[in-house]
Amino acid sequence: MIRLENLTKKFSSVTAVNGISLEIKQGEIFGFLGPNGAGKTTTIKMMAGLIKPTAGDVYIQNWNISTHPQQAKQLCGFIPDRPFLYGKLTGREFLGFMARLYNVAALHIGPRTNQLFELFEMTDYGDDLIESYSHGMKQRLVMAGALIHKPVALIVDEPMVGLDPRGSRLVRRLFRELCNGGATVFMSTHTLEIAEEMCDRIGIIQDGQLIAVGTMKELRAASGSQAERLEPIFFRLTGDEALEKVTDSLQL
Amino acid sequence: MMKLLYPRLAQIRNRLKHRNSRTYAKTLIMVFFGIFFWAAIFIVFYRVLAYFKGIEIVGAFLAAKLLSMVILSFFSILIFSNIITALSVFFMSEELQLVTATPYDSDELYLSKLAETVIISSWMVALFSLPVFLSYGIIFRQDAAYYFMVLLTLIPLFVISGALGTAVALGLVKSFPARRLKDIFFLLALFLFVGLYSMFRFMKPERLVDPDTFFTVIDYLSVLKAPTSPFLPSQWVTDVLSAFLFQKHGQDSGFSFACLWSTALAFTVMLGWCFRRIFFDAWTKAQEAKTIRVKRWSFFNRLLEGVLSPLSPPLRAIVDKDARSFLRDTAQWSQLFILLAIIVIYLYNFSVLPLDKSPIPTRQLQNILSFLNLGLAGFVITAVAVRFAFPAISLEGESFWIIKSSPVGLRGLIRCKFWMNCILLSVLAEVLIICSNWLLGVDLVMMLLYALTVLLMTFGITSLGIGIGAAFPRFRYENIAQIPTGFGGLLYMMLAMLFCVLIVVVEALPLQMYLAAVESGQPLRPGQWGIIASCIVFIFSLSAAACIVPMKIGLYRLSRLESF
Numbered sequence: 167m168i169r170l171e172n173l174t175k176k177f178s179s180v181t182a183v184n185g186i187s188l189e190i191k192q193g194e195i196f197g198f199l200g201p202n203g204a205g206k207t208t209t210i211k212m213m214a215g216l217i218k219p220t221a222g223d224v225y226i227q228n229w230n231i232s233t234h235p236q237q238a239k240q241l242c243g244f245i246p247d248r249p250f251l252y253g254k255l256t257g258r259e260f261l262g263f264m265a266r267l268y269n270v271a272a273l274h275i276g277p278r279t280n281q282l283f284e285l286f287e288m289t290d291y292g293d294d295l296i297e298s299y300s301h302g303m304k305q306r307l308v309m310a311g312a313l314i315h316k317p318v319a320l321i322v323d324e325p326m327v328g329l330d331p332r333g334s335r336l337v338r339r340l341f342r343e344l345c346n347g348g349a350t351v352f353m354s355t356h357t358l359e360i361a362e363e364m365c366d367r368i369g370i371i372q373d374g375q376l377i378a379v380g381t382m383k384e385l386r387a388a389s390g391s392q393a394e395r396l397e398p399i400f401f402r403l404t405g406d407e408a409l410e411k412v413t414d415s416l417q418l
Numbered sequence: 419m420m421k422l423l424y425p426r427l428a429q430i431r432n433r434l435k436h437r438n439s440r441t442y443a444k445t446l447i448m449v450f451f452g453i454f455f456w457a458a459i460f461i462v463f464y465r466v467l468a469y470f471k472g473i474e475i476v477g478a479f480l481a482a483k484l485l486s487m488v489i490l491s492f493f494s495i496l497i498f499s500n501i502i503t504a505l506s507v508f509f510m511s512e513e514l515q516l517v518t519a520t521p522y523d524s525d526e527l528y529l530s531k532l533a534e535t536v537i538i539s540s541w542m543v544a545l546f547s548l549p550v551f552l553s554y555g556i557i558f559r560q561d562a563a564y565y566f567m568v569l570l571t572l573i574p575l576f577v578i579s580g581a582l583g584t585a586v587a588l589g590l591v592k593s594f595p596a597r598r599l600k601d602i603f604f605l606l607a608l609f610l611f612v613g614l615y616s617m618f619r620f621m622k623p624e625r626l627v628d629p630d631t632f633f634t635v636i637d638y639l640s641v642l643k644a645p646t647s648p649f650l651p652s653q654w655v656t657d658v659l660s661a662f663l664f665q666k667h668g669q670d671s672g673f674s675f676a677c678l679w680s681t682a683l684a685f686t687v688m689l690g691w692c693f694r695r696i697f698f699d700a701w702t703k704a705q706e707a708k709t710i711r712v713k714r715w716s717f718f719n720r721l722l723e724g725v726l727s728p729l730s731p732p733l734r735a736i737v738d739k740d741a742r743s744f745l746r747d748t749a750q751w752s753q754l755f756i757l758l759a760i761i762v763i764y765l766y767n768f769s770v771l772p773l774d775k776s777p778i779p780t781r782q783l784q785n786i787l788s789f790l791n792l793g794l795a796g797f798v799i800t801a802v803a804v805r806f807a808f809p810a811i812s813l814e815g816e817s818f819w820i821i822k823s824s825p826v827g828l829r830g831l832i833r834c835k836f837w838m839n840c841i842l843l844s845v846l847a848e849v850l851i852i853c854s855n856w857l858l859g860v861d862l863v864m865m866l867l868y869a870l871t872v873l874l875m876t877f878g879i880t881s882l883g884i885g886i887g888a889a890f891p892r893f894r895y896e897n898i899a900q901i902p903t904g905f906g907g908l909l910y911m912m913l914a915m916l917f918c919v920l921i922v923v924v925e926a927l928p929l930q931m932y933l934a935a936v937e938s939g940q941p942l943r944p945g946q947w948g949i950i951a952s953c954i955v956f957i958f959s960l961s962a963a964a965c966i967v968p969m970k971i972g973l974y975r976l977s978r979l980e981s982f
Contacts, residue, residue: 236825
């Protein structure tokens with residue numbers, strides 16, 4: 167469903183993403199983890215077609231996003247970490263706008279909008295200007311916008327930022343249901359518990375390179391750790407010396 | 419105070435430090451244009467003052483009156499500008515969240531924010547008022563003491579304006595939401611500009627240089643009478659500088675000078691008291707988000723859907739979104755008033771042209787004026803497009819990711835923005851050119867020729883606006899008016915004006931041949947037909963290039979943009 171082949175991105179002399187190759191199957195939730203500045207957001211931006219790779223390719227259902235952006239993007243829904251939206255539109259108008267951008271038939275726009283508003287518990291706010299929404303509300307609206315055309319691949323950067331516990335639970339259930347229905351979710355997160363709970367497989371990126379990929383069991387084997395939780399495995403894989411220094415200095 | 423101003427100063431220092439050849443080139447061009455406008459202001463004032471000085475009896479009076487009006491205008495602009503800036507600096511700065519959570523000293527916060535407000539609001543007035551004061555100094559032969567006094571009077575004027583603006587902002591934010599107020603004051607500032615511009619034009623300032631009406635100058639002065647009051651700080655500045663310029667050094671100016679400085683200091687201290695009492699409440703109020711509910715206006719929705727129905731759904735989505743945002747954003751729709759003022763004054767200028775008084779035969783004058791009108795209309799369309807077409811891509815703002823990650827693609831976005839602007843600007847261009855030519859009494863053939871030429875020009879100007887706007891987008895802005903103020907806006911203005919000049923110059927030759935042939939009743943020679951054909955081919959080629967090249971460059975640069 168989603169395939170990255172030797173994906174590379176250089177900014178001047180800095181290599182942000184260095185030859186990542188990865189395949190995510192249909193119906194899978196893939197978690198993308200890594201320390202700050204590891205290259206997660208750059209990878210996601212290339213997958214969403216926001217920036218061009220220096221080398222390598224991104225395929226969404228065999229459509230190359232560089233050579234066939236229209237077809238590839240039509241299949242995708244993208245949820246960024248910061249929900250910048252058109253403040254002067256209402257929530258309902260925004261969903262109508264997104265539906266038309268993704269060529270949803272006019273007949274289906276109204277019912278689909280209502281369905282998503284209900285799902286994200288936003289029905290009462292549909293006619294309010296987006297500029298008056300809270301961060302969490304905007305995040306919910308972005309998610310609704312990304313789902314309006316029923317994408318088969320969902321690319322998500324930090325899905326839980328700004329969501330309250332209720333919203334967070336809703337999103338976790340929603341992603342699982344989407345995957346059960348045949349969609350694929352690729353999400354980056356810093357919250358290891360969420361990755362552990364939600365993801366079928368996890369990829370860990372550090373300094374632009376994919377250092378480990380697999381299920382929890384496979385990551386455990388790769389790291390040589392016997393720990394049950396993801397956190398110690400993650401630190402073992404990414405090197406915990408730096409973290410220890412930080413925690414030591416904080417204890418002073 | 420300095421510790422709170424430090425982040426701002428450090429940002430400026432870092433920006434200056436981390437420069438590359440591209441930013442140097444941009445800065446150089448900005449400086450060049452700054453010097454150009456500075457020099458233009460100086461030349462205009464120098465010539466006007468030199469002319470005034472040559473008029474016996476009333477010359478000095480006129481110069482003093484002009485000084486009073488200029489300083490009053492500066493004062494009005496400063497107050498409006500300070501209110502808008504104070505709303506941003508005192509209530510909407512991002513770092514305030516952090517500062518108010520620290521054990522900050524309220525006096526330090528107040529003084530640093532007041533200094534920031536005064537500097538942001540006043541630097542441009544200070545810079546562009548210098549050529550005015552310089553021209554006064556040169557014409558009325560002043561020494562260094564006068565220039566030193568200009569500095570000593572402007573500083574308290576800036577502080578008084580800053581304190582007044584901040585006081586108004588503090589008082590209003592306590593009762594109304596800050597963001598809404600900013601919109602309202604932006605709108606008021608725009609009305610002030612349009613009002614002053616229209617008032618100045620309808621006062622017929624050209625009468626002043628017309629010898630026939632010179633005997634009525636006393637009547638004219640009564641029209642010019644500026645609203646002055648001995649209690650206005652601008653009048654104190656005028657009094658101090660007039661004492662230097664038109665009387666002996668420093669005579670009778672001590673009291674006004676003392677008024678200026680004592681008021682500036684007293685306002686700063688009193689505002690400090692108010693700040694300590696009001697600020698935290700007002701700032702808390704400014705943080706409260708207010709729900710703005712929009713009625714589903716079915717008639718408007720149906721109308722918009724009907725008009726946009728021929729478009730594909732993605733393009734309809736973009737136009738629909740832009741139309742709604744335009745109508746709901748005060749900063750955007752209020753620019754229509756500028757447009758309206760431009761049209762009315764443009765046409766008014768043609769309606770008052772004294773064609774019959776000219777020594778050139780009326781028919782010939784008509785042709786010259788209608789031809790010059792073509793260039794003028796081009797400049798007007800360029801000026802309008804810099805406010806509407808140039809910011810079109812930047813208006814996507816930080817929501818640009820939505821379009822870029824969608825299947826519409828940037829080509830679709832750029833084309834959509836081009837047609838939206840081109841259609842509206844073409845209507846404006848045709849209204850201007852047809853109405854002004856009708857007022858000039860131009861015949862039908864020429865009217866059609868000018869209508870076609872201005873249409874070609876509008877296509878080129880729009881494409882330049884959209885293309886260069888896409889090549890130099892500014893997705894982070896506080897107000898739409900900021901978007902064209904950078905390097906891209908200058909480049910667009912330069913290229914669009916060059917394009918208009920080229921079209922007009924190249925069209926002049928065949929037109930002159932054609933009109934000469936019509937006047938003499940002789941048919942055009944084959945060689946002349948050749949020249950006419952070449953010029954037409956050149957005009958069409960240039961227009962085609964102006965339509966295609968900027969959009970391609972804009973698309974290329976926008977698609978390579980990696981941070982937004």
